[in-house]
Amino acid sequence: MTGAYVKQFDALTTADQPAWLGPVRRGGMDRFAETGFPAARDEEWRFTPVTAITQSEFAPAPPPTAIPREAIAPFAFGHPEWPLLVFVDGRFDAALSSVPSLPGGARAMSLAEAIAAGDETVARHLGHHAPVEASGFTALNTAFIHDGAFVHVPPGVELAAPVHALFVASGATEGTAAHPRNLIVVEPTARASIVESYVALAPGRRYFTNAVTEVSSGEGAWTEHTRIQRESESAYHVGLTHVDQARDSHYRSFTLAMGGAIARHNLHVRLNAPNIETLMYGLYLTRGDQLVDNHTAIHHDHPGCNSWEVYKGVMDGDSRAVFNGKVFVRPEAQKTDAKQTNRNLLLSDGARVHTKPQLEIFADDVKCTHGATVGQLDDVALFYLRSRGIGQAAARTLLTYAFAAEVVEEVALEPVRIELERLVRERLGAGS
Amino acid sequence: MLEIRGLRASAGESEILRGIDLTVNAGEVHAIMGPNGSGKSTLAQVIAGHPAYEVTGGQVTYLGQDLLDMEPEERAQAGVFLAFQYPVEIPGVSNAYFLRAAYNEIRKARGQDELDPMDFLDVLEEKLKVVEWGPEIMSRAVNSGFSGGEKKRNEILQMAVLEPRLAVLDETDSGLDIDALRIVASGVNRLRRPDNATVVVTHYQRLLNYIVPDYVHVLSGGRIVKSGGKELALELEARGYDWVEDTAGVA
Numbered sequence: 128m129t130g131a132y133v134k135q136f137d138a139l140t141t142a143d144q145p146a147w148l149g150p151v152r153r154g155g156m157d158r159f160a161e162t163g164f165p166a167a168r169d170e171e172w173r174f175t176p177v178t179a180i181t182q183s184e185f186a187p188a189p190p191p192t193a194i195p196r197e198a199i200a201p202f203a204f205g206h207p208e209w210p211l212l213v214f215v216d217g218r219f220d221a222a223l224s225s226v227p228s229l230p231g232g233a234r235a236m237s238l239a240e241a242i243a244a245g246d247e248t249v250a251r252h253l254g255h256h257a258p259v260e261a262s263g264f265t266a267l268n269t270a271f272i273h274d275g276a277f278v279h280v281p282p283g284v285e286l287a288a289p290v291h292a293l294f295v296a297s298g299a300t301e302g303t304a305a306h307p308r309n310l311i312v313v314e315p316t317a318r319a320s321i322v323e324s325y326v327a328l329a330p331g332r333r334y335f336t337n338a339v340t341e342v343s344s345g346e347g348a349w350t351e352h353t354r355i356q357r358e359s360e361s362a363y364h365v366g367l368t369h370v371d372q373a374r375d376s377h378y379r380s381f382t383l384a385m386g387g388a389i390a391r392h393n394l395h396v397r398l399n400a401p402n403i404e405t406l407m408y409g410l411y412l413t414r415g416d417q418l419v420d421n422h423t424a425i426h427h428d429h430p431g432c433n434s435w436e437v438y439k440g441v442m443d444g445d446s447r448a449v450f451n452g453k454v455f456v457r458p459e460a461q462k463t464d465a466k467q468t469n470r471n472l473l474l475s476d477g478a479r480v481h482t483k484p485q486l487e488i489f490a491d492d493v494k495c496t497h498g499a500t501v502g503q504l505d506d507v508a509l510f511y512l513r514s515r516g517i518g519q520a521a522a523r524t525l526l527t528y529a530f531a532a533e534v535v536e537e538v539a540l541e542p543v544r545i546e547l548e549r550l551v552r553e554r555l556g557a558g559s
Numbered sequence: 560m561l562e563i564r565g566l567r568a569s570a571g572e573s574e575i576l577r578g579i580d581l582t583v584n585a586g587e588v589h590a591i592m593g594p595n596g597s598g599k600s601t602l603a604q605v606i607a608g609h610p611a612y613e614v615t616g617g618q619v620t621y622l623g624q625d626l627l628d629m630e631p632e633e634r635a636q637a638g639v640f641l642a643f644q645y646p647v648e649i650p651g652v653s654n655a656y657f658l659r660a661a662y663n664e665i666r667k668a669r670g671q672d673e674l675d676p677m678d679f680l681d682v683l684e685e686k687l688k689v690v691e692w693g694p695e696i697m698s699r700a701v702n703s704g705f706s707g708g709e710k711k712r713n714e715i716l717q718m719a720v721l722e723p724r725l726a727v728l729d730e731t732d733s734g735l736d737i738d739a740l741r742i743v744a745s746g747v748n749r750l751r752r753p754d755n756a757t758v759v760v761t762h763y764q765r766l767l768n769y770i771v772p773d774y775v776h777v778l779s780g781g782r783i784v785k786s787g788g789k790e791l792a793l794e795l796e797a798r799g800y801d802w803v804e805d806t807a808g809v810a
Contacts, residue, residue, distance in 0.1 A: 506610070511647040514607050515661035515717065516635035516668065525660065529651030529700075536651075 129163045131184040136270050145245060148272070151254040155269025158259040165263055174449045174481045175391055175420040180363045185304030185335040188216035191297050194328070199223055202293055202326045204546040209288040210235045212276050215295050217305030219274050231284030233319075235292075238308060239274040248279050253310055256341035257369035261393065264365045268306045268339040275308040275338075280317040282345070289320040289353075289540055296336065296359065298329025307338045311352070315345035315373070320540045324355035325364060325386070332359045333388075338366040346400075347375040351539050355550070358386035360417060366392045374400035381538050382409040382438075383547055384419050385554055391420040398460075401429045408537045409438035412554055413446035413478070420449035427460040427490075436467040439534045441527055441555070442478035449481045456488040456495060463490060467497040472504065472530050474523075528557040560585050560756050561606075561626075561725055566617035567781075568605050575601045577781035578617065583725070586753045590767055590792060591760045593778035594800040599760045600644055602778070603729040606758075607641035608634050621725065635661075636668030638724030638755075642714040642731050648702040654713070655697035658683070658720050665721055686719040689746045708739035715746040726750070727758045732766035744769030764796040777803045 136156045141149060164181040165172040194215055203211055212235060213223035219237035226235055234241075241249045259266040276292035294307055313319050325336055336358060344350050358364045364387040372378050384390055396405050411419045425434050440448045450469045471480045484497040504526050512522035531551050538544040551557075561583040568576040575598045583589050593599045605612050606619070608631035619626040626634060649657065655676070662682070663673040674682065680694075687694065690712045702710050711731055718726055728747065732740055747757065747770050759770055767775075767789065775791040776783045777800070785791065785803050795803065 505647075508647045508649060510607075510609055510611075510631060511643065511649075512657075512661075513631035514635055514641050514643075515657075515721065516632050516664040517661055518632045518664065519630070521660075521664070522632075525652060525657075526649070529649055531651075533651040 129160065132267060132270070133160055135187060143243070145242060145250065147250050148242060152270050152272055154254070155259050155266045155272070158266035159263055159270055162263050162266065171262070171422070174447070175389065175418060177389065179389060180335055180365070183302065185302055188297075188303035188305060189300060191215040191218065191220075191299060194220070194223065194295070194297060196223060198328060199293065199295060202295070202324065203291065205291070205542040206288065210290045212237065212290070212292045213295060214274065214276070214293065214307060216297050216299070216303060217274060217294070217307050229286060231281055233280045233284050233286055235276070235278045235290040237274055238277040238310060241277045248312055249277060249310060252312055252341065252343055256343060256371050257339050257367055261367055261369070261395065264337050265339055265367050268308060268337050271306040272308045273306065275310070276323070277309070278311045278319065278321055280313045280319045282314040283316045285318040286320065289322050289543055291322045291324070294323070294325045294336070294338070296327040296332065296334055296362065298327060298332035298334070298359070301333055304335040304337065307336065309338070309340040311340065311342045311350070313342075313344050313348040313350045316347040317345065318349040320351040320353070320543065322353045322355065322543055325358050327357075327359035327362060327386070330359050331361050333361045334359070335363045336365070338364075340366070340368045342368065342370040342378070344370065344372045344376040344378045346373040348373070349377045350379070352378065352380045353538065353543050353547070354380070354382045354392070355547070356382070356384045356386050356390060356392065357550070358390065360386060360415060361388050362386065363388060364390040368392070368394045370394075370396040372396065372398050372400075372403045372405065375402050377404045379406035379539060380408065381547070382421065383550065384409070384421060385412040387417065387419065389418045391422070394421070394423045396425045396434070398425070398427055398429060398432045398434075401431045403429075403432040405432070405434040406537070407434070407436040407438075408534050410531055410534050410551070411438070411440040411448055412531065412551070413440070413448050414443040415446060416444070417446040418449070419446070422451045424453040425455070425465070427454070427456040427463045427465060430459060430461045430463070432460065433464040434466070437534055437537070438469045439531060440471045440480060441474060441531055442471065442480055443474040445477035447479050447481075450499075451483045451485065452497070453485045454487070454495060454497070456490050456493055458489045460490050461492045463493040463495065465493070465495045469499040471501045472527065473501065474504070474527065524555060524557045528552060528555050531555065560622060562618075562620040564618045566605070566619060567615045568601060568612045569615055570601070570612050574615065575612070575781055576605065579781070579783060581776065581783065583756050583758060585756055587774065588751070588757045588759065588770060588772045590772035590775045591758060591778055592762070592775060592792060592795060595762070597778040598781040599778050600729050603641055603727045603758070603760050606727055607631060607639060632664070635721070636665050640718050640721055640723030640726045642711075642718060642726065642728040644730040644733065646702045646710040646714055648705070650700045650703045652701050653698055654701050655683075657701045658697075658717065661717070662720055682720065686716060689719040689749055690716045691742050692716065707734035708736060711735055711739065711743050712746070715743050719746065719750055724755050725758070726755065727760065729760045730762065731759070732761055732763065740766065740769065764792045767792045779804050
C-alpha cells in the first residue's frame with residue numbers, strides 16, 4: 128500500500144508551509160517510496176509482522192466533530208491547572224486543551240501553530256534528530272508532519288508541573304491514520320517532565336497511529352519523559368522516540384504499553400558527549416491476541432556515561448510480547464556503566480515473549496551487564512499469601528501487581544507515578 | 560482443637576509422613592522435635608495446606624471440620640496460622656498493604672467489617688509492640704531485604720495481627736541471634752490464650768527455654784516415635800536424636 132500514501136502525500140496542500148519544511152517532508156516521502164514498510168525478513172521486525180498495517184489503506188482522519196470535555200476527563204490527571212495539550216485524531220484541539228502561561232518563556236503548544244508562527248527552535252530541531260532511515264514508519268511520519276506537541280524549555284527554566292500531551296483517537300471513522308509528530312527541546316540546565324499518552328474514546332475501533340517524538344536534552348538538562356500507550360485493542364500503534372543528549376544531562380524515560388492489537392515502540396537514545404545519565408524504564412501488559420513490541424537502543428559514543436534500563440512485561444491470554452534492547456559502546460566510550468534488565472511474567476500457557484538483549488561493546492574499560500528472565504508466578508509466594516487468608520485469585524493479582532509496580536516506582540514525579548499505578552491496578556484488576 | 564489420625568503425605572515419589580497421630584487441645588503448647596529430614600516441616604506445611612504435598616492417607620480434624628478438605632486460605636480464615644521457616648520476599652507490596660489485606664480477608668470470612676487504612680493503623684500500633692517494632696517497618700516491602708531475624712519477627716507480627724486459634728511455628732528459631740530469639744519467643748508467649756494453641760516445630764531445645772511446651776513429641780522417619788513432657792526436650796539435648804531412634808527401632 129506504499130502507493131496509496133504517495134498519492135495522499137501528493138494531494139497535500141503545502142502552499143503555506145515554511146520553506147525549510149518542504150525538503151524535510153519530501154525527504155521522508157522519498158525515503159518511504161524507496162524502502163516502503165519493513166518486510167518480514169527484516170531482522171528488526173522478525174517477531175512483529177506488520178502486514179495487517181501495511182496491507183490496508185489507512186486514510187487521513189476527517190476533521191473531528193466536537194468532543195465534550197467530559198469525554199476526555201478520564202484520561203487527564205493531576206491538577207486541572209497543569210498544561211494539557213489535547214490532540215484529536217492527530218489535530219490539536221484548543222477547546223479541550225488548557226495551556227497556562229509557563230515560567231521563563233517556556234512553551235507547550237501545537238506544533239502546527241509553532242510551524243505556522245515561523246518558530247526558529249522548531250526549524251532548528253524538527254527532523255534533525257529522528258533519522259528517516261530509522262524505519263519506513265518514521266519516513267512516513269516525516270512525510271506527513273502536520274501537528275503534535277511542541278515543548279520548549281529555555282535555558283535554566285524549571286517546569287514544576289508536568290506537560291501532558293494527550294492523543295485521543297475519536298473512533299468516529301474506521302480505518303483512519305494519524306501521524307503525530309512531537310518535538311521536545313529542553314535547553315541547557317532546564318528541567319521538565321513530559322507525559323505523552325495515546326488513548327481511544329471507542330475501545331473496539333481499528334485505526335493506525337504512527338507517532339514520532341524527537342527529544343533534545345541540552346547540557347546539564349533534566350528531563351523525565353513518560354509515554355503511556357493505551358490505544359484501542361483493535362488498533363495499530365507504531366512509535367519512535369529519538370533522544371539526543373548533551374553533556375551532563377539526565378534523561379529518564381518510562382514507557383507503559385498496554386493497548387493496540389499490534390503495538391511497536393522504538394526508543395533510541397544517543398549520548399553525544401561525556402558524563403551523561405540515562406534511565407530507561409518500561410512496562411508492557413498484554414492480553415487476548417495483543418502483540419506488543421519494545422525495541423530500545425542506546426549509543427554510548429563518549430566516555431563516562433551511565434545508562435540503566437529495566438523493562439518488565441506481564442503477558443496473559445494468547446498475547447505476544449517482544450523486547451529487544453541494544454547497547455552500543457564505541458571504542459572511545461571508556462568508563463561506560465551500562466546495565467540492562469528485562470523481566471517477564473507469563474500468566475497463561477498461551478502467552479509468549481521473545482526477549483533479546485544485544486550488547487555490542489568495543490571499549491575495554493567498561494562495566495556492562497544484562498539479564499533477561501521469563502517466569503510464572505512463584506508457587507511458594509502464592510502459598511504464602513493464601514496461608515494468610517488471601518484467596519487464590521486475589522493472591523495472583525496481588526503478586527502480578529507487585530511485579531509490575533516495582534518498575535513503576537522508578538517514576539520520579541509523584542503525580543505521574545500515582546496515575547501510572549492507578550492505570551496498572553485498573554488493568555490488572557487489583558483493588559486499592 | 561486439632562486431631563491428626565494416621566496422617567500420611569508425599570512430595571513427588573517419596574513418602575515423608577508415614578502415619579502421624581497427634582492431638583492438640585486449646586490452651587496447650589506442643590513441641591515437635593526431630594532430626595533433619597524427619598518430616599517436621601512437612602507436617603507443619605501439610606497442616607497449612609501447602610500444595611506441594613499430597614496427602615495419601617489419614618484424617619485431620621480442626622475444630623470439628625475436615626481440615627484436609629479446606630483450601631489454604633480457608634484454613635487461615637478458620638484460624639490456622641503457619642509461621643514459615645523461610646518467609647517469602649514480596650517486592651512491590653508494602654508490609655502495611657499485605658497485613659491489612661490479610662486482616663480484612665479474615666474479618667470478611669468471619670462476617671466482620673473490613674477496616675480502612677486509618678483504622679487499621681490503630682490495630683497495628685498495638686500489635687507492633689508484641690515484636691518491639693516501630694511503624695517504619697510497615698512501609699517496607701514484605702520481607703524484601705529483611706535480615707533473617709527481621710523475617711521471623713515479621714512472621715510473629717502477622718500472627719499477632721491475624722490472631723489465630725492454632726499457630727504452627729516452623730523452625731522459627733533457626734537463624735536467630737539471642738536477642739531476636741528473645742523477642743520472637745516473648746511475642747509468642749504474649750499471644751498465648753486459653754482458647755488458642757501453639758505447635759512449635761524445632762530442631763533444638765534452645766527455643767523451648769523461652770516457649771515452654773506442655774508436650775514434646777519426637778518425629779523420626781515420618782512418625783512420632785516418642786512423646787513426653789517438657790523434660791523430654793532436655794533429655795534429647797543431652798543424649799541426641801540417636802537415642803530415641805535407637806529405642807524406637809527406627810533406622
